[in-house]
Amino acid sequence: MKTLITGGTVVNATGRSRADVLVDGETVAALVDPGSTALAADLAAGVDRVIDATGKYVVPGGIDAHTHMEMPFGGTYASDTFETGTVAAAWGGTTTIIDFVVQYPDQNVLDQYHRWHEKAAGRCAVDYGFHQILSDVQDDSLVAMDELVAEGVTSFKLFTAYKGVFLSDDGQIFRAFQKGAENGALMMVHAENGSVIDVLQQQAVAAGHTTPFYHGTTRPWQAEEEATHRAIMLADLAGVPLYVVHVSAKQAVEQIAAARDRGKNVFGEACPQYLYLSLEEQLAARSEEWGDLEGAKWVCSTPLRARAEGHQDAMWQALRTNDLQLVSTDHCPFCMRGQKELGRDDFTKIPNGIGSVEHRMDLIYQGVVDGRISLERWVETCSVTPARMFGMYGRKGVVQPGADADIVVYDPAGRTSIGLEATHHMNMDYSAWEGFEVDGHVDTVLLRGEVVVADGAFHGRPGNGRFVRRDLSQYLI
Structure with a gap:
């Protein structure tokens, strides 16, 4: 399946830029300048799903x-x-x-x-x-x-x-x-x-x-x-x-x-x-x-x-x-x-x-x-x-071609109220964060190209997660 995330601002550690993100199967296939209208139109014609990220941040999972x-x-x-x-x-x-x-x-x-x-x-x-x-x-x-x-x-x-x-x-x-x-x-x-x-x-x-x-x-x-x-x-x-x-x-x-x-x-x-x-x-x-x-x-x-x-x-x-x-x-x-x-x-x-x-x-x-x-x-x-x-960079932790399409569309205009047991999904009978208000909200979540959270609902499934064999640390001086 091909997914196109349009209109968002892609944020990596090195900076932010307006770009559309093409996901092909489980990985990121391309980042496209939205100003390239002809290319963007060609991409949109060949995708199975379009996610509108206008006004939102597109960040690595x-x-x-x-x-x-x-x-x-x-x-x-x-x-x-x-x-x-x-x-x-x-x-x-x-x-x-x-x-x-x-x-x-x-x-x-x-x-x-x-x-x-x-x-x-x-x-x-x-x-x-x-x-x-x-x-x-x-x-x-x-x-x-x-x-x-x-x-x-x-x-x-x-x-x-x-x-x-x-x-x-x-x-x-x-x-x-x-x-x-x-x-x-x-x-x-x-x-x-x-x-x-x-x-x-x-x-x-x-x-x-x-x-x-x-x-x-x-x-x-x-x-x-x-x-x-x-x-x-x-x-x-x-x-x-x-x-x-x-x-x-x-x-x-x-x-x-x-x-x-x-x-x-x-x-x-x-x-x-x-x-x-x-x-x-x-x-x-x-x-x-x-x-x-x-x-x-x-x-x-x-x-x-x-x-x-x-x-x-x-x-x-x-x-x-x-x-x-x-x-x-x-x-x-x-x-x-x-x-x-x-x-x-x-x-x-x-x-x-x-x-x-x-x-x-x-x-x-x-x-x-x-x-x-x-x-x-x-x-x-x-x-x-x-x-x-922890030895996963390139596959995880970045929105770039070749990386796993682990992507979060984050809405800075949204709001997250952290409250009682009924408003979270952890298996707990209280929240340590009850009463906290956050000026932002997780809008859409993709795990290796599959939408697992969207429109206020969970679309994933237990068993979809895979074990990650990690390399040695890539963070050493």
């Missing part, structure tokens, strides 16, 4: 490089399946996700990788890739890293927090970093000092401080900055590129920026919650139904930071200046009923996570409207850089 579908955590599972989560992603203009394969200490790395394929295969409504979590780095883990790189899984995540669950000691992290330096993988780290956090949490609970607010105060910015610096030093010693996930503290950004100023391949990820939400709102959160537990809706790790300390503005600035390179969600949703309420009497038992996969493109576009970032930077951080960072 979003890539959310940090999701956790069906993730086991805290005695329960993330509430979005690969089916529900990827349908929600499509509604929000995201056409590719990269999910994390979870390995706990008693599990085999490759066995877990195959389990994730079984979970996702035939269920995803958008394309998907995998990162691999390593929680217990042994000799067989290092062998598995080579095998996974050959499979197109070219990034690995380690933790400096969650003792007995995910935490690896410095020696284990360093060995994995060394292997990454050998096989070209991009190494990722959840950077918080878990030992300090464990002490602070035990002390808080002993003192009777059990409400969700104390989740944030017992994971202070110092614990994030210290672990970020430590990971940077270990990566430098191993000679491997480092990607710090879900950066929330301005002091951690400073560590990343300082390393980059020294010419190091160190990168950082922003998330919508750290750009918009704060510890103060979490403290004030109460409801008739949940009381103080209302604040559990915003329990995530790294935690929300104090607005009074300027963390949110610092995150936007870092995104603008490229001290943070891209925006992912860390989408790890849990319902209040039966999940978040597990921590009613003890905040340490609240499953950590916020659901945002449906809202990322809209929320970051609002930054364009508010003058925080440019239109091109929006596309760069939400689509282009994730593709480059």
Whole structure:
């Protein structure tokens, strides 16, 4: 099938231009100057479908490089399946996700990788890739890293927090970093000092401080900055590129920026919650139904930071200046009923996570409207850089001939109201973004040339998403 998208403004990271986009089958066939009337007329005569994008932006489909579908955590599972989560992603203009394969200490790395394929295969409504979590780095883990790189899984995540669950000691992290330096993988780290956090949490609970607010105060910015610096030093010693996930503290950004100023391949990820939400709102959160537990809706790790300390503005600035390179969600949703309420009497038992996969493109576009970032930077951080960072660029992350026709027609004159459970498509019984208004709207979404969202309806199908075998990172200095 041939599709012609007419009248729109094509936006890539390098700029914007008026162009019609011809899609032939699953790929972009041509970008056509609309002033070439004869050529445009010839193209229009040979197409099966015309999409009118007049007054709208035509941008590459979003890539959310940090999701956790069906993730086991805290005695329960993330509430979005690969089916529900990827349908929600499509509604929000995201056409590719990269999910994390979870390995706990008693599990085999490759066995877990195959389990994730079984979970996702035939269920995803958008394309998907995998990162691999390593929680217990042994000799067989290092062998598995080579095998996974050959499979197109070219990034690995380690933790400096969650003792007995995910935490690896410095020696284990360093060995994995060394292997990454050998096989070209991009190494990722959840950077918080878990030992300090464990002490602070035990002390808080002993003192009777059990409400969700104390989740944030017992994971202070110092614990994030210290672990970020430590990971940077270990990566430098191993000679491997480092990607710090879900950066929330301005002091951690400073560590990343300082390393980059020294010419190091160190990168950082922003998330919508750290750009918009704060510890103060979490403290004030109460409801008739949940009381103080209302604040559990915003329990995530790294935690929300104090607005009074300027963390949110610092995150936007870092995104603008490229001290943070891209925006992912860390989408790890849990319902209040039966999940978040597990921590009613003890905040340490609240499953950590916020659901945002449906809202990322809209929320970051609002930054364009508010003058925080440019239109091109929006596309760069939400689509282009994730593709480059994680070895998909050329196929994904760009509207150009030969690329997959993953395309979003975005209406700057539209409006998106983010509200209650009934108005979103994620498998959650609340929204962390209730009440947010966005001056823009996802109009039409194409996945490899097939219209999956249009006219306020979902036209895709679970199982249409394909596994993306990724190359090595294309973002290195």
